[in-house]
Amino acid sequence: MTDTTSFAQTFGREPEHRYSAPGRANLIGEHTDYNDGYVLPFAIDRRTTSWIAARSDRLLRVTSTAATPGDVVELSLDDLAPAAMNGWSAYVFGIAWALRERGADLSDKSGFDIFIDSTVPVGAGLSSSAAIECGIALAFNDLWELGLDRKELARVGQFSENNAVGAPTGIMDQSASLLGEEDAAVFLDCRTLDTAVVDLALSTNNLEILVMDTRVEHAHATGGYAARRASCERGAEALGVPALRDVGVNDLPRAEKLLDAETFRRVRHIVTENQRVLDTVDVLREQGPRAIGDLLVASHRSMRDDFEISTPELDLAVDTALEHGAVGARMTGGGFGGSAIALVDREARTTIANAVTAAFAAAGYAEPVLFTVHAAQGARAEL
Structure with a gap:
C-alpha cells in the first residue's frame, strides 16, 4: 500500500483518514444476483485503500497509484452528474452522486482529497470496482455522518455502478465487499438482501x-x-414472473416449450445456478468444503454451455486444475475473461499452479497470474 508520503507529495499535506475495502471472489452463484437470486461470494485478502483528508470547499479531488503522478481529477459536489464523470474516477464521484440521489443531503458538506491504492487485480473478475466503491461509500458515510447501514451502502454502490458508471451489475459485489468476514462466505438473497455468514x-x-x-x-x-x-429479463417476462428467481427447476420443461432455444439456455443456467447455491450452502453446513467440488464443476459447465460466458482460457484453467487434483473449479465473475478459481489441497497448490501455467504455454496463451486468496473482513476504517 502507498504511504502518507505519496498523499503528501500530491496534495501538499498529510492524510487524516484511511479506509479499505476488499475485492471478492464468488464461490458459486453467477449472474443470479440481478435475477433476484442467491449468491455465495466471499471478500478476499486483496484490498483497495483510500487515503483521505477533508477540504474546506466543495471539491472532491481524486488520484491513484495507477494514475500519472500529479494527475488529479476533480469535481465539485455542486456539479455531480453522470455526464460529468468518466474513467476510473467515476467509481468515486458516482458514490457521492448516488448518496445524494438516494436521499442524502450533501448541501452543507465539504469535499475531500483522496488518494487510492489497490492490490485487487483490475479486469480479473475479482471486483476491483466494488472495492473502490465500498471503501469510498463507507468513508463518505462516516465522515459526512450520514448514518447509513452497510446494506444501504451496498445499494448505493450498485446504484452508482448501474447509473453513473453504466455497468448493469447486481448487488453481489458490493455486499461481499461490505459484509465479508474472516474464513466465511456471505450467503445473500439478492431480492431481500437478507444475509447469513x-x-x-x-x-x-x-x-x-x-x-x-x-x-x-x-x-x-x-x-x-x-x-x-x-x-434473462425477456425470459422472465415470457414466463410471467417478476424475475427468474421465481422459476424453479421443475418449471424448466414448461420454459423450454415457451422460449426460443437461446433464451431457454440462459434461463436454465440461472434456475439451476440458484439451486446450486442453495445446495452448496447446505453441503458446507452439513458435510464441509470437500463435498462441494461437483457443484463447482456443474456451475462452470452451465456457464460454459448454457450462459456461454466462458472463454477457451477459462476452460483450460478449470480443466487443467481438475485433471491435477483440484477438489472443484469454476470460472468466477461476469465472464468473457477474468479468473477461474480452484478449491485445492494446500500441498497440491504448487503442482496445480505449475500445470496450469504449462498448459497455457502449450496452448500459446499469455502466462496466467496465479495466487491464493483467503476469505477476509469487509470494508473498514483503518485510520
Missing part, C-alpha cells in the same frame, strides 16, 4: 482457493454482460 472452514480442512487470472480482460459496461441480462 456461512463458515468455509478451509484452513481446518487443509484447503485453499487458487485464483487463476487468465489475463483476458473483461468490462461489464460492454455488450456481452448486458446482452445476458436482457435475455
